[in-house]
Every structure is written in structure tokens, then in C-alpha cells.
Amino acid sequence: MGIEEILIYGAVQGSVYALLALGYSLVYGVGGILNLAHGAYYLIATYAFYWTWLILAPIIGGIEGFFIGMVIGLIVAALVGMVSYLLLIKPLKEHEINVLMGTFAIGFFCEQLVIALYDPKTHSIPTIFYEYINILGKPIQVHWIIIIVASLIIVTLVTIFINKSKLGKSIRAVSQDPEAAMLMGINADRILMYTVTISALLAGVAAVLYVPVDLVAPYKGWPILTGAIAVVILGGMGSLTGSVVGAFIIGYVRIATNYLIDPVYSSLVPILVIIIILVIRPRGLFGKKEVN
Amino acid sequence: MSLNIQKFREKFIGFPTYLKHWVFTFKGGMTLFCLFILFLFPIVTQNPYFLGIFILAMIYTIFAASWDFLAGFTGQVSFGHAIFFGLSAYGVSATLVFNNFTWWGALLVGVTIAVTTGFIVGIICLRLKGPYLALGTMVIAIMLQDLFKIGQLKDYLWGDQGINDVPPLSNSSTVVYYTILIFMIITIIVLIQITKTNIGTIFKSIRDDETGAETSGINTTKYKVIAFMISSAFAGLAGGFYAMYIRSVGPLIFQPLYSFYVLIMAALGGIATISGSALGAFTFIFLSEILRDLNELDPSNALLTAFSDPAFIFSVILIIMIRFVSQGLLRPILEHLKEFWDILLGR
Numbered sequence: 001m002g003i004e005e006i007l008i009y010g011a012v013q014g015s016v017y018a019l020l021a022l023g024y025s026l027v028y029g030v031g032g033i034l035n036l037a038h039g040a041y042y043l044i045a046t047y048a049f050y051w052t053w054l055i056l057a058p059i060i061g062g063i064e065g066f067f068i069g070m071v072i073g074l075i076v077a078a079l080v081g082m083v084s085y086l087l088l089i090k091p092l093k094e095h096e097i098n099v100l101m102g103t104f105a106i107g108f109f110c111e112q113l114v115i116a117l118y119d120p121k122t123h124s125i126p127t128i129f130y131e132y133i134n135i136l137g138k139p140i141q142v143h144w145i146i147i148i149v150a151s152l153i154i155v156t157l158v159t160i161f162i163n164k165s166k167l168g169k170s171i172r173a174v175s176q177d178p179e180a181a182m183l184m185g186i187n188a189d190r191i192l193m194y195t196v197t198i199s200a201l202l203a204g205v206a207a208v209l210y211v212p213v214d215l216v217a218p219y220k221g222w223p224i225l226t227g228a229i230a231v232v233i234l235g236g237m238g239s240l241t242g243s244v245v246g247a248f249i250i251g252y253v254r255i256a257t258n259y260l261i262d263p264v265y266s267s268l269v270p271i272l273v274i275i276i277i278l279v280i281r282p283r284g285l286f287g288k289k290e291v292n
Numbered sequence: 293m294s295l296n297i298q299k300f301r302e303k304f305i306g307f308p309t310y311l312k313h314w315v316f317t318f319k320g321g322m323t324l325f326c327l328f329i330l331f332l333f334p335i336v337t338q339n340p341y342f343l344g345i346f347i348l349a350m351i352y353t354i355f356a357a358s359w360d361f362l363a364g365f366t367g368q369v370s371f372g373h374a375i376f377f378g379l380s381a382y383g384v385s386a387t388l389v390f391n392n393f394t395w396w397g398a399l400l401v402g403v404t405i406a407v408t409t410g411f412i413v414g415i416i417c418l419r420l421k422g423p424y425l426a427l428g429t430m431v432i433a434i435m436l437q438d439l440f441k442i443g444q445l446k447d448y449l450w451g452d453q454g455i456n457d458v459p460p461l462s463n464s465s466t467v468v469y470y471t472i473l474i475f476m477i478i479t480i481i482v483l484i485q486i487t488k489t490n491i492g493t494i495f496k497s498i499r500d501d502e503t504g505a506e507t508s509g510i511n512t513t514k515y516k517v518i519a520f521m522i523s524s525a526f527a528g529l530a531g532g533f534y535a536m537y538i539r540s541v542g543p544l545i546f547q548p549l550y551s552f553y554v555l556i557m558a559a560l561g562g563i564a565t566i567s568g569s570a571l572g573a574f575t576f577i578f579l580s581e582i583l584r585d586l587n588e589l590d591p592s593n594a595l596l597t598a599f600s601d602p603a604f605i606f607s608v609i610l611i612i613m614i615r616f617v618s619q620g621l622l623r624p625i626l627e628h629l630k631e632f633w634d635i636l637l638g639r
């Protein structure tokens with residue numbers, strides 16, 4: 001396995017992590033909340049995608065079913081995010097511990113829900129972008145490239161959104177100082193709801209992009225959650241730049257461990273990162289309280 | 293020093309009068325009543341199935357009490373208590389199977405492993421507050437699970453299969469029952485007594501206002517680590533008994549689900565009431581068994597199977613509880629019972 005593979009697949013991992021971490025960091029920056037249900041958003045999105053595709057593909061055709069599945073996955077992800085906020089996070093905002101436990105419980109609930117509604121087995125959604133093209137001299141499935149490109153576009157869009165749009169500026173205001181923002185007439189509560197919804201949507205984007213080359217399984221929520229947390233802790237909570245940088249660092253380290261050492265150890269990488277960073281430099285690389 | 297001896301002597305001599313008064317209070321009477329039932333239970337039935345349910349509930353009580361002590365009294369909420377539980381279970385299993393220790397020797401080894409780990413984890417998590425602490429402990433538990441699963445390390449860590457055919461504490465379920473009952477009672481008494489001492493007050497002050505505690509000159513570092521060690525010791529005790537009851541141990545013992553179970557049990561009973569963990573653990577185990585019976589009513593009905601999965605029901609219960617009743621069930625139930633008791637006695 002050559003350096004080219006590592007470069008490309010590392011970029012793919014980094015792109016996926018970036019999407020996940022971006023949303024996570026936003027929620028932390030705005031609400032000070034560590035949302036342990038982030039994995040659940042990803043999980044539900046993958047299942048919504050899978051079921052839609054399963055049902056529609058024989059009727060409409062593989063390609064249309066695939067695309068509609070993606071869209072449904074995104075919508076469901078955003079909905080779950082909004083519902084989880086309204087039901088659980090909003091009423092419990094004063095007590096951090098309760099928010100933690102509640103979102104932790106949502107994670108378990110979603111895992112059991114998909115097992116109850118479907119089955120505990122692993123499935124997969126074959127990608128429609130399965131042709132190979134040559135990158136750096138090696139044959140790579142187009143889908144991987146799409147992941148990198150799509151993620152890049154979306155991260156850029158989100159950054160522009162945060163910096164230029166009115167909602168984005170409100171989000172930044174609330175993350176800097178909720179009370180001052182409220183004095184300015186911004187409904188901090190509403191903003192937090194939008195932020196959680198956006199973060200769930202971003203997790204959904206990561207899900208629908210990544211799952212055709214990965215597996216649909218009930219336990220997938222947890223590695224996603226630990227990955228997102230690792231990236232955000234490495235990059236610094238509340239820093240969007242940090243999330244992207246951290247995402248690619250961890251993505252590359254994982255792929256490098258995969259190819260150069262042994263695949264079984266790659267799942268340990270995010271965890272080790274979390275522990276080491278929390279002990280040495282809890283702030284992370286770019287850590288600050290505000291979203292920037 | 294002599295003041296301490298004097299105080300101790302006073303407490304010791306005054307104990308029988310204290311006991312007499314305590315029995316007639318509502319809490320005391322209730323507790324004695326429950327203990328009475330627990331002691332008599334094996335005489336009523338020798339069925340290993342029923343005894344087993346109670347044994348499991350008592351093991352989980354010890355586990356939940358240890359978590360409650362750390363989280364409710366010292367404010368260190370750990371989402372990875374399975375760390376100590378699991379490591380002790382592995383230690384006990386290994387020494388029992390490979391080194392032919394006696395059960396209490398193995399238990400000693402397990403608890404020592406747990407306490408050492410508690411010390412290390414306490415030190416690692418010193419700088420972590422609130423959500424970061426929960427995160428850190430959860431992540432260490434996940435890491436242990438992955439680590440023990442790795443096939444390449446099978447020679448050292450026993451891989452996916454773990455350790456099997458662990459000899460039980462004793463071949464008679466009744467002996468196991470009474471042993472664990474006694475340990476459970478000791479655990480709860482010890483933990484409650486600790487909270488009532490000076491150290492207990494220090495722990496509570498750390499929970500309520502860590503900065504304030506530091507300002508008062510309390511070495512929060514030292515006491516946080518001590519709290520971790522005490523909590524992990526009892527979690528290790530529970531883990532050791534668990535290994536001897538289930539008679540095998542594997543990487544799955546570290547999974548977030550078990551840390552989650554302990555959370556539910558402590559939360560059900562009421563966080564910061566050590567005895568509440570007993571209520572929580574027993575309720576949890578009974579509910580699980582009822583759910584399992586529901587499941588067996590009609591194994592072909594997939595919907596029933598899925599929805600009676602304990603993890604599913606409990607995650608729903610936890611969500612509902614966190615949302616509406618975050619102080620736990622023990623206090624409200626006790627208060628209602630107390631009103632009932634007062635009415636009975638005509639007060």
C-alpha cells in the first residue's frame with residue numbers, strides 16, 4: 001500500500017471527520033453542550049437512507065432511489081436533531097450533568113430503536129459511483145473523491161454562512177456572550193435550536209456521504225461519537241478552524257495506522273488522542289470559547 | 293488524638309441507644325424490614341433462578357453504590373465505571389483460573405487492581421471537570437474494550453473470548469447469596485459512614501463548590517483521587533463477584549452499556565443517596581426479568597422481542613426520568629410511604 005493511498009484515504013477520513021466535528025464544535029461553542037447524541041444523528045441518518053433506498057430502489061430504480069435516500073437521510077437527521085433539542089436539551093440546559101445523561105440515553109435509545117425496527121445485523125448500501133478513476137496514478141473509486149469534494153464545498157459554505165449571513169452572525173454572537181446577544185434582541189434559545197439542527201444536519205451529510213463505502217450497523221453511532229469528540233478536543237472546542245485541522249490530523253493518523261501498523265489499532269487512535277490531549281492540553285490546538 | 297479516641301468511645305458506647313432509636317424511625321424500620329426479607333429469602337426458596345436474580349441485584353447494588361458515592365457525593369460523574377468493574381473481573385477470573393487462588397484471595401487481587409486503576413484514573417482526570425470527566429472515563433472504558441478485543445494481544449489479554457469456566461464462589465447458591473448479602477450490607481454501611489465523617493463533608497464541599505473548597509485550603513487534588521480510589525475499590529468488589537457469578541469474563545464487560553446500567557440504577561434510586569442504589573438495582577433487575585418473561589411469552593413476535601429488550605426500555609426510562617424526575621424515585625416513594633406510615637400510626 002503506497003503513500004498515494006494513504007494520502008487519498010486519509011483525506012477522505014479527514015473530510016468526514018471535518019463535517020462531524022464542525023457541527024459538534026458549533027453546538028459546544030453556542031450552548032456549552034457536549035452532545036453525546038451526535039452519533040445517534042449519524043446512525044439515524046444512515047438507517048433512513050438505507051430504508052428509503054431499500055424501499056424505493058426496486059420501484060424507481062437504483063440511482064433515483066440512492067439520491068432520494070440521501071435527501072431523506074438529511075431531512076431525518078435534521079429532524080432528529082431538532083426533536084432531541086426540544087425534548088431533552090432545552091429543558092435541561094441548567095444542569096450539565098442531566099444534559100450529558102439525557103443525550104447519552106438518546107444514543108442508546110436510537111441504537112436499540114433501529115434494532116427493534118429492523119434487525120441487529122450489518123448491511124450496506126452499494127454506491128452508484130463505483131467507477132474507478134486514476135488519481136496520482138492509482139485507481140480510486142469516484143465515490144471517495146466525491147466525499148472529499150463535497151465535504152470541502154460544504155465546509156466552505158458553512159464557513160461563509162457563519163461569517164456573512166445574519167443567522168451565522170447571530171450564532172457567533174450567542175457563542176461569545178449569550179446575555180449580551182439577548183440584549184441585542186437575539187433569541188439565544190432559538191439560535192441554539194438552529195445550531196443543534198444544523199449540527200445534526202452536518203452529521204447527516206457525513207452519514208449519507210460516507211455510508212455507501214462503510215456499513216450500516218446499529219453500533220456505528222459510538223465510533224462516530226468518539227471520533228467527533230476526539231477531533232473537537234484536539235482542535236479545540238468551539239474553534240471551527242481547529243475542527244477542520246484536527247479532523248485531517250486524526251484522519252491521516254488513523255489511515256496511517258491502518259496501513260503501516262495494523263488495522264485493529266486504528267480504532268484506538270481517536271481514544272488515545274482524547275486522553276492525551278485532555279491530560280496535556282485540554283484547550284486543544286486552537287481552543288477558545290468563541291466560534292471563529 | 294485523645295479527642296478522637298474520646299469521640300470514638302462516646303459513639304461506641306452510645307451505639308446501642310442510637311440503634312434503638314433508629315429502629316423506630318421510619319427509615320430505620322423500613323431498612324430493617326427489607327433486610328429481614330433479604331435474609332429470609334433463601335429459606336423461603338432454594339431455587340437457584342430466584343436466588344440468582346437477587347444475587348445479581350446485590351452485585352449491581354454494590355456497583356451502583358460505588359458510582360453514587362463518586363458522582364453524588366463528590367461530584368465526579370464517571371461514564372466509565374465499567375473500567376474498575378471489568379478490570380477487577382478480569383483479575384479475579386485470571387487468578388482463579390490460572391493461579392488457583394481461593395475466592396477471597398482472588399477478590400483481594402481484583403480489588404487491588406481496581407484501586408490502583410482508580411488511583412491512575414483519578415490522576416488522569418484531575419484536571420477534567422464535569423462533561424470532560426464523564427467523557428474521559430467513557431473513553432477510557434471504550435479503549436479498554438477495544439484493547440481487550442484485539443486478537444494480536446490474545447496471549448496477554450485473552451482476546452475476544454475472554455476467560456471462561458471461572459470457578460464460582462461456592463457450589464451452593466445459598467452460600468453465595470449470604471456472602472454477597474453480607475458484603476452488600478458492609479458496602480452500604482461503610483459508604484454511608486464515610487459520607488458522615490469529616491472526609492465526607494470534604495467530598496460534598498468539592499461537589500458543591502470546588503473553587504470554594506480550594507479557597508478554604510482543602511487539597512481537592514488529594515481528596516478527588518481518594519474518592520476515586522474508594523469508589524473504584526467497591527466497583528472492583530462488585531466486579532469480582534460478578535465474574536464469579538457469571539463464571540466468565542470478556543471484553544464486553546467494558547462496554548458503555550454497563551456503565552450506563554449503573555447510571556440508571558443510581559439515578560432510579562436517587563443520586564446522592566447511597567441506599568438508593570439498592571432500590572435502583574433491584575428495580576432494574578426485576579424489570580429486566582419481567583421484560584425477559586414478556587419476551588418469552590411469544591418468541592416469534594419480533595416486535596415484542598425488540599421492544600422488550602432491556603437496553604431499549606431502560607434508555608426510554610432514563611430519558612423520561614432525566615426529563616421529569618431527576619432526583620430519583622427513592623425519595624418521593626419514601627415520602628409517600630412515610631405519610632402512609634404516619635397515618636397508620638395516627639399522627
